[in-house]
Amino acid sequence: MTTAPEAIVGEYKWGFYDPEEALFKANKGLSREIVNIISDMKGEPQWMREFRLRALEIFWQKQDPPWGSPQLKEIDFDDIHYYVKATDRDERSWDDVPEYIRRTFDRLGIPEAERKYLAGVGAQYDSEVVYHNIREDLEKQGVIFLGTDQALKEHEDIFKEYFGTVVPPADNRYAALNSAVWSGGSFIYVPKGVKVEIPLQAYFRINTQNMGQFERTLIIADEGSQVHYVEGCTAPIYRSDSLHSAVVEIIVKRGARVRYTTIQNWSNNVYNLVTKRAVAYQDAVMEWVDGNLGSKLTMKYPSVYLMEPGAHGEILSLAFAGKGQHQDAGGKIVHAASNTTSTIISKSLSKDGGRTSYRGLLKVYDGCENVKSTVRCDALLLDEESRSDTYPTMEIDAPDVHIQHEAYVSKLGEDQLFYLMSRGLSEEAAAKMIVNGFVEPIVKELPMEYAVELNRLIELQMEGAVG
């Protein structure tokens, strides 16, 4: 049964839901049986089934991290559907996607965006990918962009070589959970020297109430290649909570460049506990652009492991926490080789009692020379009830390291508001302008369409923020 949605945030535009018409919906709760059912239904090779079952054992043994939000304890793992399959197939044409699902993605503007400015699109609805397509010219150059399940079927060799190597199941409790029940996600392989100039995008939608979405994304950028992947996500607003726990693994080979952009806009009843990690080899560049606007609780720290000389890692993190939200975001950079560089820029906004935390790790291994890193965290509080914390950790085991670290927390300035208002802007317009300026360093890194979208989302969040 579907519960009537209850608006938590009045301005959340994507809170609509479809009547549940799933082909298969696993009973609530987690067990070996559920994991076996998932593996059976997907017709997976034995090694994957064993991988899942091992991960399940790890999940059962592991605890939440001691530093995590106390809200984690509120998750009732017995009250979640771990697998909900809406359709049988991952289609290549929107015409073949079931009507009601296609309508949902239409409302989200995905097919239109695909026609206008994307090189390929994937769409996941609950547990399964319902659509995946890539421009023919890229396909001809050998670029693979598939749902992760389909990729396992069609490209098992390359899949097996990399899957679980960047984020092993034992990495943390939620990585273990994902490894046990994963379903969907994107698989991208970009061959040597191929540059995908236009973004590929995946869109994740949760529809079912009390649903757990556990997509798994694997991106391999071969030597000298380039790709920009964008993901977006939304869900209906239900009275009860859903869980989104993804694992993303990225391998950036010598001289390659990957940018991974997220615009996370889950409804405020979604726990978003995601492990994202990339390894970058010689002269490779990995960039995370991580925007978190939605969800009830997000804990996510995109990471880059700089494995060989010349590698560069960059994390741009933007978090906006409104009423009842906690955005615990940040990033991790691990310098495991000499002559590596990194930058972390974090911008967070809190209002109406919302809470943001920056949590970061910067690690430089012993023996690494000529390492440079810049970390900058800015937090802006829009009112007195809101909160922001910074938890930077540095583990520097090498002497020849140049590190710059700056952190600022500021309140929406009365002097800034007065200045802008003295030029005719209303208080609300002035506050929006200050906030838009504050997030500009992140927004300007986005493709224009996403920058517009992000600014719009921030404006919606800002409605009634002052006065």
Next chain:
Amino acid sequence: MTALLEIRDLRASIGEKEILKGLNLAINAGEIHAIMGPNGSGKSTLANVLMGNPAYEVTGGDILFKGESILEMSPDERARKGLFLAFQYPVPIPGVTLVNFLRQAVNAVRGEEVPIREFREKLFSKMELLKVDQDFARRYVNDGFSGGEKKRAEMLQMAVLEPAMAILDETDSGLDIDALRTVAEAVNKLMNPNMGLLLITHYQRLLNHIRPQFVHVLVDGRIARSGGPELAEYLEARGYDEFLAELARA
């Protein structure tokens, strides 16, 4: 004829401290007035109170602009009515380009969306008038600006917004002589018979470049003396200490 701006027995405080203690002043369209005064006399308070800075509390008197009391108006309402304050310390707004800021300000003050083309033409012509580089408009508002750049940006805003009444708060402070001349030239170009101008300054030197018809000396929250341009020269020659001593004797 009603004055463009009329200040009647104005009293204002910040926190518990009363700063303006019954200030009277009337400015007509086409007039340039200067208010001079020693540090702590209430010059900046006056500028802030006129523009409606919520950090200051008006405890008595009235401010009439175009014949209407503006005391209850928020700063943006005052701006839309045609009041402009060039800040002594313009505030940086990182991440917001001057051109975007000005566009929104112009739209707000006009109360309608000005077509982008019309806006750009206006902006570029004013930039040319003020001898400002085109790159300037793409920089973030006051962010990392030199003292001179900040003041020039204020003048550019004034030029584009075309207020009926402009208040220049210590616009000469922090400027070297060349920058001062440039800014003063800008003001002279922008001044017109329909506009009122109030210069608030500690030093006489700005008044060598922008010639006021009326000079007022502010002491302890009140206008202590009013006169013509000669009063400014008199002050400059004697210094505030001697002027104050003379006042005390009188």
